Amino acid sequence: MSEAVLRFTFSPVQSFIAEARRTSDLFVGSRILAELAAAAAQSIHASGGQLVFPASLDGARHDMPNVIVAVVPWEQAEGIAQNAETALRRRWQELADEARLELAKRVPVDELWEETWRRQTAHLWEIYWAVARLDGSYGETFRRAGQGLAAIKRLRPFDQVEEPGIKDSLSGSRSALRTRSLDAREYWKRARQTQRGIGVIGKHERLDAVGAVKRFARLARAETFPSVPTIAARPFLSHAEERARQALVAYAQALRELFRAAGVDPESMRRSTSPSFPYDGGFLFQNRLEREALAEELGLEELPEQVEPHRVAAVEALRKLYRASGWPGGPSPYLAVVVLDGDSMGKRINELLTGQDSPEAHRAFSQRLAEFAGAVRALEREFKQVEVVYNGGDDVLALAPAQLALDFARLAAERFQEITKGTASAGIAVAHWLQPLGDALKAARQAEERAKQVKDKAAVCLELRRRSGEITSVRAKWEQLKVLDVGSLIDLFRTDRLSGRLPYALRESTRAFAGAGPDFRAEIKRVVTRQGEWPEGSERERDGLIERLTGFAQALQDTGLGGVEELVGWLVVARFLAKGGEE
Numbered sequence: 001m002s003e004a005v006l007r008f009t010f011s012p013v014q015s016f017i018a019e020a021r022r023t024s025d026l027f028v029g030s031r032i033l034a035e036l037a038a039a040a041a042q043s044i045h046a047s048g049g050q051l052v053f054p055a056s057l058d059g060a061r062h063d064m065p066n067v068i069v070a071v072v073p074w075e076q077a078e079g080i081a082q083n084a085e086t087a088l089r090r091r092w093q094e095l096a097d098e099a100r101l102e103l104a105k106r107v108p109v110d111e112l113w114e115e116t117w118r119r120q121t122a123h124l125w126e127i128y129w130a131v132a133r134l135d136g137s138y139g140e141t142f143r144r145a146g147q148g149l150a151a152i153k154r155l156r157p158f159d160q161v162e163e164p165g166i167k168d169s170l171s172g173s174r175s176a177l178r179t180r181s182l183d184a185r186e187y188w189k190r191a192r193q194t195q196r197g198i199g200v201i202g203k204h205e206r207l208d209a210v211g212a213v214k215r216f217a218r219l220a221r222a223e224t225f226p227s228v229p230t231i232a233a234r235p236f237l238s239h240a241e242e243r244a245r246q247a248l249v250a251y252a253q254a255l256r257e258l259f260r261a262a263g264v265d266p267e268s269m270r271r272s273t274s275p276s277f278p279y280d281g282g283f284l285f286q287n288r289l290e291r292e293a294l295a296e297e298l299g300l301e302e303l304p305e306q307v308e309p310h311r312v313a314a315v316e317a318l319r320k321l322y323r324a325s326g327w328p329g330g331p332s333p334y335l336a337v338v339v340l341d342g343d344s345m346g347k348r349i350n351e352l353l354t355g356q357d358s359p360e361a362h363r364a365f366s367q368r369l370a371e372f373a374g375a376v377r378a379l380e381r382e383f384k385q386v387e388v389v390y391n392g393g394d395d396v397l398a399l400a401p402a403q404l405a406l407d408f409a410r411l412a413a414e415r416f417q418e419i420t421k422g423t424a425s426a427g428i429a430v431a432h433w434l435q436p437l438g439d440a441l442k443a444a445r446q447a448e449e450r451a452k453q454v455k456d457k458a459a460v461c462l463e464l465r466r467r468s469g470e471i472t473s474v475r476a477k478w479e480q481l482k483v484l485d486v487g488s489l490i491d492l493f494r495t496d497r498l499s500g501r502l503p504y505a506l507r508e509s510t511r512a513f514a515g516a517g518p519d520f521r522a523e524i525k526r527v528v529t530r531q532g533e534w535p536e537g538s539e540r541e542r543d544g545l546i547e548r549l550t551g552f553a554q555a556l557q558d559t560g561l562g563g564v565e566e567l568v569g570w571l572v573v574a575r576f577l578a579k580g581g582e583e
Contacts (some may be wrong), residue, residue: 002074003361005138006049006143008040008084009067010128017390018213018441019170021202023530024225028214030390030397031094034064035219036125037392038090043087044070053225054312054357055392063373065392069142069357077131085127096121096209099216106194110179112152119161120174120209128152130513139353142362149485167209169436176206186386195299203296224271226387228335228399228433229288230281232386235401237284241276244324246486247317248276255279258310264298284331288316294459305493333432333467337407337444340426341369342394342413343457348422368420369393375415383408394424397441402430403577404485409460413478423458425451430573432467432581440465448474455559464573472576474569477550484552486574490543492532492545493578500579502531510564521550522565 017029041064045051049070072080100117103109112122130148140204145352163175166184176184192199201216203206207215214220219554240248271280277372280297282288288297289311295303303311321345322330342348348384352365373391380388383400386408394416400408410427416424427448431440443463454475464472474565476484492498499505506527513520534542557563 002079003072003134003197004131005134005141006044006066006070006072006129006131007142007149008044008070008081008127009149010036010040010088010127011066012123012124013066014445016210016398017183018438019214020437020441021170021205022437023231023387023389024200024213024220024226025170025211025229026226026389026397026399026441027223027387028217028220031062031219032092032213032217033390034062034392035095036091037064037066037068039087039091040084041068044068044080048049048073049080050359052363053369055363055370057353058237063377063391065395067393068146069362073133073135074132074133081129081131085129088127089125092121095217095219095339096285098218099213099220100209100373102216103191103212103222106291107182107190108179110181114176115225117209120438120502121213123161124210126156128156133397137357138359138362139350139357140351141553143156143350166206168211169202169205170207170211170214173209175206175208177212190286192299192463193301197256199299203338210444211433227280227282227284228437229333231387231399232333232335232401233281233284233331235403236325236327237274237277237281238385239327240321244321245276247321251314251317251321252279252444254278254314255311257282258307258314259298261307261310262298262300262304264300270297272472283330283334284318284388286315286330289318289355289426293382301411309372322410327580329574329580332402333434334430334581336402337429337431337437337440338396338398338400338405338409338426339428339441339444339448340396340398340409340416340424341448341452342416342420343423343425343452345394345422346583352447352544365420374421375419376412379408379411379415394420402581403490405430406460406462406481410481412477413458413460417458425454425457427451428460428462429465430462430576431465434482435467447473454561462573464576472569472572474566474573476556476566476570477559480555480559481556482546482550484570485548486570486577488545489571489574490578493575497533498528498574498575499531502527503568503575505531505570506571507565520553524549524553 013033013525016023020026020029041051043058045057049061049072051070053069054065063130081175095300114259128149129150130145131146132141132148166176168174178184178187182190184206188201195201259266259269270278272278282297286292291303294311322328352361376388376391380386383404385404386398386400387396396412398408409428413424414428425448427444427446429440429443443465447461447463451459454477459475459477461473461475509524509527510520528542532542553563553567556566
């Protein structure tokens with residue numbers, strides 16, 4: 001029996017994940033994609049297909065890539081592909097039905113609501129597949145199937161669907177669910193009123209059917225996901241548990257009394273298993289205790305007046321916690337979105353199949369990618385404050401406290417190189433937790449694209465997005481960052497051994513230098529000596545820093561990355577991370 005190569009994929013992927021206002025939207029969005037891919041892959045396997053990518057179905061289900069390659073019987077290829085498409089759509093319908101039933105329990109629905117739900121869920125997924133008959137060369141057949149897939153994507157018509165009325169809060173482009181008697185605002189207000197404690201619908205949120213699946217499907221309800229402020233506050237919470245446990249416990253008690261006074265069961269507000277502080281990390285930021293914000297956190301339209309003394313007491317307990325922990329400004333409100341992707345993967349696979357022309361060689365490479373996915377999960381356990389959202393094939397999406405993001409991305413890139421013998425590049429967006437999460441994810445994707453523009457790649461681009469709107473964007477190759485040692489710079493700025501004026505003084509004094517030669521080194525020495533605290537016996541440390549800064553600027557210049565200005569940018573980033581976002 002002759003065989004064929006099947007290439008199967010579906011979309012949207014990145015835009016589906018990016019439609020997010022909460023971390024749960026990101027997590028559930030990525031889980032849904034993995035569920036759909038797993039349904040298709042299982043169908044192909046059950047129909048007699050030999051999976052090539054992914055190499056097997058043995059890995060973690062939520063790390064399933066959205067591209068599937070398999071060797072299938074030629075005579076059955078079309079039926080196998082159609083069955084896989086049916087399996088994917090069936091799984092999506094199951095998830096949508098779960099959410100629909102859960103939401104319909106809260107507020108009665110009508111034919112307008114049902115019509116909107118069907119329109120938005122029925123045609124969301126574009127599914128593409130192509131097969132090529134395997135006549136001798138596997139590599140050539142794989143490429144022909146890829147060409148067929150690309151042609152199908154180009155020819156697929158785009159249906160413009162009219163979405164009238166108020167738009168949803170996640171995509172901003174689809175109609176928010178409503179009924180004939182309740183407009184979108186009133187419908188979602190009624191839905192909010194059915195929840196107590198921490199709810200899944202924010203005060204100003206209105207969802208369409210796709211967003212509702214992310215919030216109400218069983219996947220969303222079966223697991224608790226850490227919020228954006230919880231991730232941002234993790235370094236502070238860890239420090240407070242070690243240095244100020246008594247004050248932390250006292251603040252948690254003040255919150256319990258506040259919840260009771262507001263008529264909210266403290267147990268319904270639990271978000272972690274921490275015995276010292278079992279609540280959402282948002283409560284570690286003082287602005288969450290302001291009246292309007294607090295009412296929203298508690299799922300109330302407004303805060304009862306009798307709650308005010310308890311609110312004031314909680315604010316004072318939080319301030320005492322800040323002082324007791326030695327962090328008078330509280331936790332850093334900045335977190336990072338990290339995206340990492342293998343470099344030139346299509347080219348690598350083509351080169352691999354030119355040398356070893358067999359599905360076995362391709363499957364072995366797929367297995368190495370699965371090993372990398374396992375290594376990323378191990379790295380997540382090592383970086384306990386980092387949350388990996390998506391981890392399929394050579395793609396990684398993670399959320400991290402701002403000061404941990406660069407180290408996590410660097411080590412993930414190192415693991416990728418160790419396991420696959422290739423390189424990976426990363427984009428990191430550091431943003432205030434009150435900024436839209438979807439915007440931060442988009443910025444991280446754009447930063448990744450800039451990293452991919454570096455010659456020979458193996459690079460990172462970090463974009464620092466202050467809440468004021470000012471943006472600092474820096475790039476470097478991973479090897480160059482080893483020379484700079486950002487971690488030691490952060491320590492020097494954190495302990496005020498280096499003045500916060502250093503980056504700006506260096507920019508001003510080196511503006512006229514064309515390159516990183518001897519005169520440039522002398523100027524760096526002058527500025528570092530003047531803008532640092534160097535007690536007796538620290539000359540060696542100071543001179544080492546001077547050499548690192550000079551060498552980093554030279555390395556940047558050699559790869560066309562701007563030299564001096566890029567160095568200044570990295571110093572600005574190091575200072576920002578050291579001070580937790582304080583200016």
